[in-house]
Amino acid sequence: MNILETVVEPPEIVEVEANIETVACDGGGGVLGHPVVYLTFSQKDFVDCYYCGRRFVRIQKMQHPTDD
Numbered sequence: 001m002n003i004l005e006t007v008v009e010p011p012e013i014v015e016v017e018a019n020i021e022t023v024a025c026d027g028g029g030g031v032l033g034h035p036v037v038y039l040t041f042s043q044k045d046f047v048d049c050y051y052c053g054r055r056f057v058r059i060q061k062m063q064h065p066t067d068d
């Protein structure tokens, strides 16, 4: 088994709130940045940026029931 030296960093995962429908990604700016694109979840819970591969994931916040 050949182990390549190339290190592929895993795509960054960005968590957003569950009620977000659209996210904007610019790759984080700098040399790794890209033109701003808007990504719509469209009924999925995640969407991948087709520029930089970042994955935006909608996180359902836990509802803490009032518990006295």
Ligand SMILES: [Zn+2]
Pocket: 025, 026, 027, 034, 049, 050, 051, 052, 053, 054
């Ligand atoms: Zn991006």
